Amino acid sequence: MLRILPETNINFMGMRKAAYALSLVILLAGLASLVIRGGPRKGVDFAGGTLLDLHFSQKVSAEDLRSAAAAAGFPDAEIQTYEGSNDALFRIKEALVQKPGASDYATTGPAARLGQALSTRYPGITAEVLRQEIVGPKVGRELSGKAFMAVLFSVIAIMIYIVIRFHRWEYGVGAALALAHDIFATLGVFSILDIEIGLTVLAAFLTIAGLSINDTIVVFDRVRENQAKYRKMSLFDLLNLSINQTLSRTVLTVFTVTATTASLYFLGGLVIHDFALAILIGLAFGTYSSIFVASTIALDLDSWQQKRSAAGAARKVAEAKTATGARKAAKPAPVVSAR
Amino acid sequence: MSKTAWRGLFIALVTIALGVVLTPTFQYYSMSPAARAAMPKVQRDKLRSQALNLGLDLQGGAHLVYEVKTEGLPADQKVDVVDRAIETIRNRIDQIGVAEPIVQKQGADRVLVQLPGVLDTERAKDIVGRTARLEFKLVKNDNEIEAIALRLDTFLAARAPMDTSAVDTSAASRPFTSLIRTSMPGALLFEVDAIPDIDAMLAKSRSVIPGNTTLAWGRETNDMSGKPGRFLYVLENKVDLTGDKLQNAEYAVGVDPKNPGGSGVRLFMTKEGGAIFYRLTRANVNRQLAIVMDNSVYSAPRINDAIKGGEAVITGIEDDQEAKDLAVVLRAGALPADMSIVEERTVGPTLGADSIRRGILAGWVGALIVVVFMVIYYRASGLVAILALVLNILFLFAAMVLIGATLTLPGLAGIILTIGMAVDANILIFERIREELQVGKSVRGAIDAGFRRAFLTIFDANATVVITAAALLIFSTGPVKGFGLTLMIGIIINLFTAVFISRVVFDAVTERSNIKRLSI
Numbered sequence: 045m046l047r048i049l050p051e052t053n054i055n056f057m058g059m060r061k062a063a064y065a066l067s068l069v070i071l072l073a074g075l076a077s078l079v080i081r082g083g084p085r086k087g088v089d090f091a092g093g094t095l096l097d098l099h100f101s102q103k104v105s106a107e108d109l110r111s112a113a114a115a116a117g118f119p120d121a122e123i124q125t126y127e128g129s130n131d132a133l134f135r136i137k138e139a140l141v142q143k144p145g146a147s148d149y150a151t152t153g154p155a156a157r158l159g160q161a162l163s164t165r166y167p168g169i170t171a172e173v174l175r176q177e178i179v180g181p182k183v184g185r186e187l188s189g190k191a192f193m194a195v196l197f198s199v200i201a202i203m204i205y206i207v208i209r210f211h212r213w214e215y216g217v218g219a220a221l222a223l224a225h226d227i228f229a230t231l232g233v234f235s236i237l238d239i240e241i242g243l244t245v246l247a248a249f250l251t252i253a254g255l256s257i258n259d260t261i262v263v264f265d266r267v268r269e270n271q272a273k274y275r276k277m278s279l280f281d282l283l284n285l286s287i288n289q290t291l292s293r294t295v296l297t298v299f300t301v302t303a304t305t306a307s308l309y310f311l312g313g314l315v316i317h318d319f320a321l322a323i324l325i326g327l328a329f330g331t332y333s334s335i336f337v338a339s340t341i342a343l344d345l346d347s348w349q350q351k352r353s354a355a356g357a358a359r360k361v362a363e364a365k366t367a368t369g370a371r372k373a374a375k376p377a378p379v380v381s382a383r
Numbered sequence: 384m385s386k387t388a389w390r391g392l393f394i395a396l397v398t399i400a401l402g403v404v405l406t407p408t409f410q411y412y413s414m415s416p417a418a419r420a421a422m423p424k425v426q427r428d429k430l431r432s433q434a435l436n437l438g439l440d441l442q443g444g445a446h447l448v449y450e451v452k453t454e455g456l457p458a459d460q461k462v463d464v465v466d467r468a469i470e471t472i473r474n475r476i477d478q479i480g481v482a483e484p485i486v487q488k489q490g491a492d493r494v495l496v497q498l499p500g501v502l503d504t505e506r507a508k509d510i511v512g513r514t515a516r517l518e519f520k521l522v523k524n525d526n527e528i529e530a531i532a533l534r535l536d537t538f539l540a541a542r543a544p545m546d547t548s549a550v551d552t553s554a555a556s557r558p559f560t561s562l563i564r565t566s567m568p569g570a571l572l573f574e575v576d577a578i579p580d581i582d583a584m585l586a587k588s589r590s591v592i593p594g595n596t597t598l599a600w601g602r603e604t605n606d607m608s609g610k611p612g613r614f615l616y617v618l619e620n621k622v623d624l625t626g627d628k629l630q631n632a633e634y635a636v637g638v639d640p641k642n643p644g645g646s647g648v649r650l651f652m653t654k655e656g657g658a659i660f661y662r663l664t665r666a667n668v669n670r671q672l673a674i675v676m677d678n679s680v681y682s683a684p685r686i687n688d689a690i691k692g693g694e695a696v697i698t699g700i701e702d703d704q705e706a707k708d709l710a711v712v713l714r715a716g717a718l719p720a721d722m723s724i725v726e727e728r729t730v731g732p733t734l735g736a737d738s739i740r741r742g743i744l745a746g747w748v749g750a751l752i753v754v755v756f757m758v759i760y761y762r763a764s765g766l767v768a769i770l771a772l773v774l775n776i777l778f779l780f781a782a783m784v785l786i787g788a789t790l791t792l793p794g795l796a797g798i799i800l801t802i803g804m805a806v807d808a809n810i811l812i813f814e815r816i817r818e819e820l821q822v823g824k825s826v827r828g829a830i831d832a833g834f835r836r837a838f839l840t841i842f843d844a845n846a847t848v849v850i851t852a853a854a855l856l857i858f859s860t861g862p863v864k865g866f867g868l869t870l871m872i873g874i875i876i877n878l879f880t881a882v883f884i885s886r887v888v889f890d891a892v893t894e895r896s897n898i899k900r901l902s903i
Contacts, residue, residue, distance in 0.1 A: 304749030304803030
């Protein structure tokens with residue numbers, strides 16, 4: 045039998061202070077970038093505007109592209125070119141939609157204007173439209189609103205689902221916070237890398253939520269099962285035991301999803317590039333967060349709840365004792381090691 | 384037969400059935416464009432309709448959203464103005480000649496237009512975006528029409544190289560009239576398939592068509608003994624009345640004294656229009672007056688008598704729907720809907736084909752890594768997981784064909800992602816079986832416990848993915864919606880393939896032979 049991991053016995057829960065600190069650093073770094081850049085960098089889908097992906101019949105220098113864009117009436121256009129191809133991507137803030145009743149779009153459209161502007165320098169040049177996305181400001185705002193609703197809906201619906209399935213509000217809150225953590229952290233990384241957020245990246249964010257919650261559920265499910273088996277074990281130990289028991293599965297699944305997403309990232313083409321990148325980044329956060337956010341928060345909420353409960357100081361002391369005892373031992377239940 | 388055998392049979396039957404569902408898809412997309420073009424149209428359309436739909440981002444095309452201005456209009460008129468816009472857009476798209484266009488109302492005041500495979504979207508937008516032009520033109524009388532048809536024949540026959548080997552020499556000498564299937568006052572009926580030929584002929588022989596004459600196709604397709612046909616109207620070039628002289632038009636019942644239950648359309652002219660209409664009708668009683676919008680003839684009613692007062696009624700319309708449509712067209716011409724594009728997504732065919740090629744490559748590479756990994760790690764059990772994975776993807780495609788879903792680029796990405804996620808269920812089960820074996824359970828016992836215990840986890844995990852996919856389906860549009868759909872279907876099918884089918888395979892192997900060691 046091939047094993048990727050030896051029998052592990054890692055005290056994950058004991059590391060939670062360090063994990064909280066790490067999460068805080070990641071989130072704050074993302075937040076700082078978001079604040080400095082004035083919010084996430086919205087793509088055409090959400091900010092409105094024009095995206096024009098053109099293929100020219102001749103190689104055009106970046107300089108000429110810029111002057112052509114200015115001559116065509118888009119002095120602020122952001123232009124991106126690709127090594128070894130005659131393609132260029134133009135991002136224009138204005139949504140160059142057809143005016144009502146206009147019927148001369150074939151000669152006055154952005155692609156035609158750019159082609160004309162280049163034709164003096166490059167006689168006979170043609171510009172093929174590979175992709176053109178024009179989103180009016182109103183539609184952009186609507187799509188932003190819907191995107192926010194979609195994320196909110198998933199997080200709340202998943203929280204409700206977990207609470208219903210596990211009968212513990214601590215789990216639901218832990219899972220929801222882990223999701224928010226993953227989405228926000230990925231958003232932060234995208235802001236630091238200065239990558240646009242479009243509709244496909246949003247889809248990636250929601251996929252991240254789905255993948256992250258998968259891991260969390262696997263752990264919580266195991267806790268539920270172990271709880272029935274070892275009735276006296278503290279949640280601290282139960283979580284550690286369950287995470288260790290499911291760790292090989294986590295590693296294997298992360299591997300298979302990473303394999304397919306990475307092949308999408310490297311081979312899937314430009315249109316899907318950022319989507320795959322978001323999933324790769326989110327997958328890392330998601331795996332981390334099911335252990336170090338969802339589980340740890342569930343644990344801390346649980347002990348906070350117990351402290352708060354009316355049992356009084358005496359019980360509190362007893363609780364603390366078992367907790368420290370468990371931590372000192374830092375060893376899962378004997379059943380596992382005795383196998 | 385044992386329970387496992389029955390289950391195996393069931394899986395085999397489902398697989399065969401879904402394989403049959405996918406056959407047209409394989410046939411259609413494995414054909415070269417040349418082979419596709421060579422196929423008879425009816426057969427091709429049938430195959431196309433049974434194959435998986437590709438989104439505009441994969442096959443190329445334009446996705447346009449028009450917003451119709453409805454501000455300051457009462458609620459009932461808002462609906463009407465959008466209907467008018469839709470009718471206008473439909474008519475124009477038919478003139479561009481796009482195969483399978485979609486024109487759909489979106490929300491209260493938007494119209495979604497999808498034009499698959501359109502190369503020149505700028506031109507398409509020009510045509511769709513133009514203000515509606517409604518004109519009333521007199522129809523030529525039959526003698527004149529006959530004269531023009533004969534003149535076309537002579538002209539075309541003289542210019543076309545004579546094909547002496549042709550059996551039907553009369554067709555060669557009558558290139559135009561031989562295509563006429565039948566005629567009615569003012570119009571000639573042709574097969575829809577012949578329209579491009581006729582258009583080419585007319586373009587060639589402009590010089591022999593009198594300057595005061597214009598030819599326009601009817602809007603409607605008439606059924607002529609099973610084959611679709613369309614009328615070509617021969618009209619006076621002079622525009623007698625334009626849409627702006629029309630104040631309103633409405634669908635009406637009981638306006639025909641000869642047919643009290645029949646439906647009709649009532650027209651209301653402006654003051655100026657009424658005067659023009661009176662002069663026109665008085666001078667042309669018994670002639671036909673064509674209602675032409677954007678060069679297609681919607682109707683050509685006969686003028687019964689001189690009409691005074693700017694109010695007219697069109698009767699003798701075959702059915703209710705036709706009358707309602709005509710009223711919409713007339714209103715569209717009288718009050719052109721003010722609309723503008725608010726969203727446009729165009730993908731050129733080059734990029735679409737490139738996306739498919741790259742997506743498929745990425746899918747194969749990703750799948751290969753997963754397959755190799757599963758076999759190395761889980762040995763024979765890994766093969767079971769791969770069988771489940773293959774069936775998962777196969778069923779996913781088949782389900783998409785069955786529900787008529789559209790595969791978009793994000794949808795393709797979703798399928799590739801599904802490959803990575805689908806094996807998770809098998810990993811959960813296998814890891815569990817390993818654990819059960821380690822605590823000393825028998826092979827059968829470990830399999831049983833492994834599947835039973837992993838099931839709840841898999842169910843819960845898949846359910847949450849379904850929740851996020853549902854969020855995408857509810858809150859997004861276009862290609863991303865396609866991603867939500869493939870993700871959702873894929874993960875639901877996953878429960879069947881990874882859990883049920885894998886289990887049957889395990890049972891089939893371990894039931895008969897008393898296996899002591901499981902290859903896992």
